[in-house]
Amino acid sequence: MTVAVDWPQLALLTLRDPKSAAAQIMSWQIGRTELWMAAALVAIISTIMSSLSNYLIPVPDPLAGMVASPFTLFMIVAGGFVITVHAIYWTGRAIGGSGDMDDLLALLVWMQVLRAVAQVAVLLTVLLVPFLAGFLVLLIGIATLWVFLNFISAGLQLNSLARAVMVLLAAVLALSVGFSLLFSMIGVSALGVPANV
Numbered sequence: 001m002t003v004a005v006d007w008p009q010l011a012l013l014t015l016r017d018p019k020s021a022a023a024q025i026m027s028w029q030i031g032r033t034e035l036w037m038a039a040a041l042v043a044i045i046s047t048i049m050s051s052l053s054n055y056l057i058p059v060p061d062p063l064a065g066m067v068a069s070p071f072t073l074f075m076i077v078a079g080g081f082v083i084t085v086h087a088i089y090w091t092g093r094a095i096g097g098s099g100d101m102d103d104l105l106a107l108l109v110w111m112q113v114l115r116a117v118a119q120v121a122v123l124l125t126v127l128l129v130p131f132l133a134g135f136l137v138l139l140i141g142i143a144t145l146w147v148f149l150n151f152i153s154a155g156l157q158l159n160s161l162a163r164a165v166m167v168l169l170a171a172v173l174a175l176s177v178g179f180s181l182l183f184s185m186i187g188v189s190a191l192g193v194p195a196n197v
Contacts, residue, residue, distance in 0.1 A: 011114060015143055018150030025110055026103045026154070035105045042112040043078040049119040050077070057126060080175075081112065087174040088152060092167045097156030104155035111151060115144070 014021040030038075051070050089104050118140045126133045153164040 010110075011117070014110070014114065014147055018147045019154055021110075022107055022151055022154035025106050028106065030102070030106055032102050032105065035102065035109055039081055039105070039109050039112065040078060042109065042116055043074060043081060046077050046112065046116050046119065047074040049116060049123065053119065053123050053126075056123070081108070083175060084108070084171070087171040088167060089156070091170045091174060092152065092156035092158065095158075095163060095166060095170075097158050097163075097167070099154075099156035099158075104152075107151040107155045111144075111147060114147075118144075 010021060010024065013024070047070055050073055085101075085105055085108055088108075089099075089101055092099065092104075122133060122136055122140070125136050149161050149164045149168065152167055153159065153161055156164075156167065158164055158167065
C-alpha cells in the first residue's frame with residue numbers, strides 16, 4: 001500500500017504535536033525489513049553530513065581520531081541507532097510497556113530523518129550565520145528531547161511522559177554498556193587508547 005505523505009507538514013506536526021505524529025506514523029504499518037533499510041540509508045546520509053561538517057569544522061582530539069574514518073563514523077551512527085532501539089524497547093517492556101518493536105522503530109527512524117535535516121540546517125547556519133549556530137543547536141536539542149520522550153511514550157504505549165523519562169534514564173545506562181562494546185569492536189584505539197587494553 002502506497003501512502004501519500006506531506007513530509008514538511010508531518011515534520012511540523014512532529015514538533016507541534018508529537019503524539020498525533022506518532023499515531024500517524026504507526027498507522028502506516030511499515031514492515032521491519034523496510035524500516036531497517038530506511039535506518040541504514042539515513043545512517044549513510046547522516047555519516048556523509050557529519051563527515052562534511054567535521055571537514056569544515058574539525059573536532060578536537062581525541063574525538064578527531066574516532067571520526068576521521070567515514071566507515072568508523074558510519075559504524076558509530078548505525079551501531080548506536082541499533083543499540084538505542086533495543087535499549088529503549090526492552091527497557092520499556094521491563095517497566096510495563098506493551099508497544100510493538102516495529103512501531104518504535106518507525107518512530108525512531110523518522111527521528112533520524114529529522115536529525116539528518118537538522119544537521120543540514122546547522123551546517124548551513126555555521127557557514128552563513130555563525131553567531132546563530134549555538135542557539136540553533138540548543139533549540140534542536142530541546143525539540144529532540146521533547147519529541148523523543150513523546151515517541152517513547154507512544155511507541156511503547158506507556159501513556160505517560162514520566163514513565164518515558166524513566167525508560168530513557170534506564171536506557172542511557174544500558175547504552176553506556178552497549179557503546180562500550182561497540183567501541184571495543186571497532187577499536188578503542190580510535191580514541192587514543194590501545195585496543196588491547
